[in-house]
Amino acid sequence: MRYPLDDIKVLDLSHALAGPYCTLLLADYGARVYKLEPPGSGDIGRGWGPPFTGSEASFFLGLHPNKLGLSIDLKKPQGLDLCLRLMEKVDVVIENFRPGSLERMGLGYEQARARNQRLVYCSISGYGQDGPARDLPAMDLILQAASGLISVTGVKDGETVRCGHSVADITAGMFAAMGILIALHARERSGAGQLVDVSMLDSMISAMGSNFANYLGSGVIPGPMGTAFKAIVPYRTFGTADRDIAIAVASDKLWEAFCRAIDRPDLAEDPRYASNALRVQHRDTLEPLLFQMFRKATASEWQQRLDAAGVPCAPVRTLDEVCRDPQAAAREMFPTLRHPTAGPTPVTGLPIKLSETPGRVRFPAPLLGQHTRAVLHSLLCLDEATLDDLENEEVIISASAPAATPPTASTP
Numbered sequence: 262m263r264y265p266l267d268d269i270k271v272l273d274l275s276h277a278l279a280g281p282y283c284t285l286l287l288a289d290y291g292a293r294v295y296k297l298e299p300p301g302s303g304d305i306g307r308g309w310g311p312p313f314t315g316s317e318a319s320f321f322l323g324l325h326p327n328k329l330g331l332s333i334d335l336k337k338p339q340g341l342d343l344c345l346r347l348m349e350k351v352d353v354v355i356e357n358f359r360p361g362s363l364e365r366m367g368l369g370y371e372q373a374r375a376r377n378q379r380l381v382y383c384s385i386s387g388y389g390q391d392g393p394a395r396d397l398p399a400m401d402l403i404l405q406a407a408s409g410l411i412s413v414t415g416v417k418d419g420e421t422v423r424c425g426h427s428v429a430d431i432t433a434g435m436f437a438a439m440g441i442l443i444a445l446h447a448r449e450r451s452g453a454g455q456l457v458d459v460s461m462l463d464s465m466i467s468a469m470g471s472n473f474a475n476y477l478g479s480g481v482i483p484g485p486m487g488t489a490f491k492a493i494v495p496y497r498t499f500g501t502a503d504r505d506i507a508i509a510v511a512s513d514k515l516w517e518a519f520c521r522a523i524d525r526p527d528l529a530e531d532p533r534y535a536s537n538a539l540r541v542q543h544r545d546t547l548e549p550l551l552f553q554m555f556r557k558a559t560a561s562e563w564q565q566r567l568d569a570a571g572v573p574c575a576p577v578r579t580l581d582e583v584c585r586d587p588q589a590a591a592r593e594m595f596p597t598l599r600h601p602t603a604g605p606t607p608v609t610g611l612p613i614k615l616s617e618t619p620g621r622v623r624f625p626a627p628l629l630g631q632h633t634r635a636v637l638h639s640l641l642c643l644d645e646a647t648l649d650d651l652e653n654e655e656v657i658i659s660a661s662a663p664a665a666t667p668p669t670a671s672t673p
Contacts, residue, residue, distance in 0.1 A: 264291020265618040269445065270351040270640075272344075273297060273328065274368075276304045278401065278427055279385045279461065280357035281324045282434030287353075287441070288327035289611050290620035295347065295636055296328040296627060300658045303332065303629040315603035322606050322626045326598060330627025331636055332658035339656045341367055343637065348373045348380060350640045352454075353441055357385035360395050370456045380454040381444040385437050389460035399461060404429035408465035413472060415485035422485075433464040494540040494547060495519075498577055499555040505577040506560040508567065513537060515572055522570035523554065523563075598625040630658035 269292040273284045281296075281304070288294040298304050304325075310318040334340040345368070348354055354373055356363055363369045370382045384390060387399020388407075405411050405423055415421040440457040448454055466473065475491070476483060488507065489497040498505045510519045513536055520529035528534055528550075533543045540547055555563060560576045567574040578586075584595055584607075594610040603625075611620045637643045637657070651657045 262621075263618065264620060265615065267291035267293070269293070269353065271295065271353040271355065272347050272351045274344075274354065274356040274358075274363070275385065276357065277306055278324070278430040279433040279437070280355050281306065282431055283383070283385070283437040283441070284328065284355060285324055285326070286435070286438045286612075289622060290613075290615075292353075294328040295331055295351070295632075295640075296325060297331045297333055297344070297347075298629060299336075300332050300334050300630075300655065307629070314600070314606055317600065317603040317626070322600060322603060323608050325626035326608055326622050327624060328627060329632040329636055330630060330660075331633045332630030332660075333633070334656055335366060335368070337654075337656050339651065339654070343641070343651075343656070344368060345373070345376055346641055349376045351377075352379070352445065353381045353383065355383040355385070355437065355441070359398065360384070360386050360390050374454070378453055379448060381441055381448065381457060382454065383437050383441050383444075383457040383459065385433050385459045385461070387460060388462050390456075390458045394462070401427040401430045401461075404461040404465060408462055408469065409472070410465060410469065413483050413485055416487040417485060419485070428468075429461045429465050432468045433459055433461040436464045436467070489544075489548075492541065493537060494544050495551055497548070499552055501555050501558060501560040501563055503559045503561075506555070506563055507575050507577060509573040511537075511573070516540070518570040519567070519572045522566045522572060525554070596622045598622065600625040601628065628660040630660045633657050633659040 266287060269287070271284055271287055271292050271294045273280065273294050273296045275281055275284065276298075284292075284294045284296070296304075298307075302308060304321065306321045306324060307318050309320040312319045314322055333343055335344055348368075356368075361369075364372070370384070373380055373382055386395075387404055388394035388397055399407075402423055405414075405428065408429065410424060410428070411421045414424055437457065437459045440459055444455050444457050472483065475481075483491060487497065493509070493511050496509050496511065498507045508519075510516050516534070516537070517529050520526050528547075532539075534540045534547060564574055564576060583589060589595060592610065592614075595607050596610050597605050597607045600606045606625055608622060608625075610622060613620070634648050634652075634657075637648060637651075638645075643651075648657070648659075652659060
């Protein structure tokens with residue numbers, strides 16, 4: 262099978278989450294990703310646990326399927342030279358170090374571009390490659406705060422909270438993948454690569470476009486509202502007899518269907534709730550009424566009634582419930598790979614389904630240096646004697662491992 266990106270080679274110098282998530286997306290659709298790690302502990306993500314699957318950090322196993330693992334000591338002149346030679350052979354380089362770090366090592370964009378004019382060089386950082394905040398340290402939590410996300414996340418008059426997943430890292434990783442593909446498309450016409458500069462701050466501002474549109478249009482600074490939404494009512498979670506359920510009534514047509522489904526046609530006839538704007542205006546009378554009513558039955562009972570009426574709803578599920586979901590299984594969202602040391606390892610599946618050139622989770626995350634010798638032989642034509650010398654001098658590290666079994670689509 263040909264994969265849509267199987268003609269693209271990526272040298273991945275990134276670590277932690279934003280960069281690895283970007284290259285995971287590229288690898289899942291066929292790009293040949295060379296994951297370069299330092300000797301010793303490797304990517305910082307290898308130590309982010311528990312949990313561990315066998316001796317491997319579950320965090321790392323989930324972010325690095327479909328990648329080939331290299332370990333080269335970039336602090337040694339020979340290692341630096343190997344990296345520059347690899348940059349000559351690939352289409353994409355990606356890194357997410359603090360701005361200026363790789364330039365000081367001799368591996369920055371201009372240095373790489375001098376060796377390969379067609380190279381697409383993607384740099385992910387907290388605040389971007391320029392501006393007054395350029396050199397500030399950044400992590401996901403910090404950018405959730407700096408972007409304004411935390412200020413609107415939490416409950417009214419309560420503590421603001423971090424989003425439950427690393428949204429700033431993941432959003433930057435998605436925009437980086439998009440930027441790389443845009444630059445590769447532009448290269449088809451110009452023949453030249455370019456720098457792709459992605460910041461977590463820019464990514465979050467863009468992803469929160471509707472929030473900023475509302476503020477820029479009104480001048481009103483929003484605060485946290487729990488699961489409620491400023492512009493639509495009812496649109497939030499409600500407690501039921503056994504668990505919370507999320508309900509989204511985003512139009513007047515849905516409002517009428519909703520009132521019929523909950524056996525309250527009188528609410529549809531109440532002039533205070535005749536339009537969404539009026540329901541927003543009278544949120545303080547409508548929502549308490551609904552809170553009281555939903556406590557009288559279970560989430561499953563309410564879901565059956567609302568589903569039948571075509572009203573969007575879902576129970577607030579835990580991750581284990583999502584893993585067991587028949588819909589997730591039908592969409593192959595939790596395939597299982599067999600890792601050489603960790604054994605059977607469930608991972609997340611592909612978010613984009615392509616009808617003619619689908620991607621696939623093909624093989625598990627590499628051991629540290631697992632493919633070093635094979636990659637340097639195939640890309641740089643280094644012979645066994647040269648590779649032995651490099652390994653003896655600890656410029657490179659290699660690790661042997663049995664071949665992984667093909668992935669399956671089983672659900673944990």
